[in-house]
Amino acid sequence: DAGITQSPRHKVTETGTPVTLRCHQTENHRYMYWYRQDPGHGLRLIHYSYGVKDTDKGEVSDGYSVSRSKTEDFLLTLESATSSQTSVYFCAINRAASNYGYTFGSGTRLTVV
Amino acid sequence: DAKTTQPNSMESNEEEPVHLPCNHSTISGTDYIHWYRQLPSQGPEYVIHGLTSNVNNRMASLAIAEDRKSSTLILHRATLRDAAVYYCILIDQGAQKLVFGQGTRLTINP
Numbered sequence: 001d002a003g004i005t006q007s008p009r010h011k012v013t014e015t016g017t018p019v020t021l022r023c024h025q026t027e028n029h030r031y032m033y034w035y036r037q038d039p040g041h042g043l044r045l046i047h048y049s050y051g052v053k054d055t056d057k058g059e060v061s062d063g064y065s066v067s068r069s070k071t072e073d074f075l076l077t078l079e080s081a082t083s084s085q086t087s088v089y090f091c092a093i094n095r096a097a098s099n100y101g102y103t104f105g106s107g108t109r110l111t112v113v
Numbered sequence: 114d115a116k117t118t119q120p121n122s123m124e125s126n127e128e129e130p131v132h133l134p135c136n137h138s139t140i141s142g143t144d145y146i147h148w149y150r151q152l153p154s155q156g157p158e159y160v161i162h163g164l165t166s167n168v169n170n171r172m173a174s175l176a177i178a179e180d181r182k183s184s185t186l187i188l189h190r191a192t193l194r195d196a197a198v199y200y201c202i203l204i205d206q207g208a209q210k211l212v213f214g215q216g217t218r219l220t221i222n223p
Contacts, residue, residue, distance in 0.1 A: 042216070058210070103159065
């Protein structure tokens with residue numbers, strides 16, 4: 001769907017375990033983003049990347065780390081999952097200009113029990 | 114990031130036009146106005162964007178006020194599939210990131 005896929009689509013994990021979510025794009029876009037969406041909070045930016053090995057924090061980055069070793073993949077890692085990280089996670093890509101629309105993935109629903 | 118203000122919810126009827134307003138009184142000269150929508154259980158979807166002039170595409174039209182302090186997303190003939198949350202977002206040319214507000218939940222009545 002529009003050159004962006006997220007995996008897994010659903011995951012249930014236990015508190016304290018590490019979890020990695022993957023975002024893969026085939027558009028060769030420079031910018032990639034991770035958002036989380038929770039009831040009552042809307043979509044909030046976790047981390048973003050403006051190129052290979054270039055990343056920066058968003059508004060809710062605590063407890064999350066990211067890596068981008070190649071253009072097409074942006075990984076989001078929860079080092080030690082907590083119940084507060086139960087959420088729906090969305091990845092987005094952009095051609096690196098505000099004159100272009102952003103494309104979002106279908107989301108990963110993560111449940112931490 | 115500049116803020117936008119949208120009504121929490123709106124309701125319209127199928128096959129009628131829908132005008133979704135957005136106020137952005139603190140917009141800067143280089144901010145683009147973007148609109149996205151999110152259907153139930155899906156990721157956000159790009160709708161349209163503009164800078165100063167009105168814009169049209171296959172999904173919608175964007176009308177931008179002359180002073181750029183407000184804009185209106187126009188769905189010319191709403192269908193049930195247009196029921197979604199619509200987000201109006203300002204993007205600074207340097208920031209390169211979307212910051213979402215609460216959006217407008219649009220309900221379409223058959």
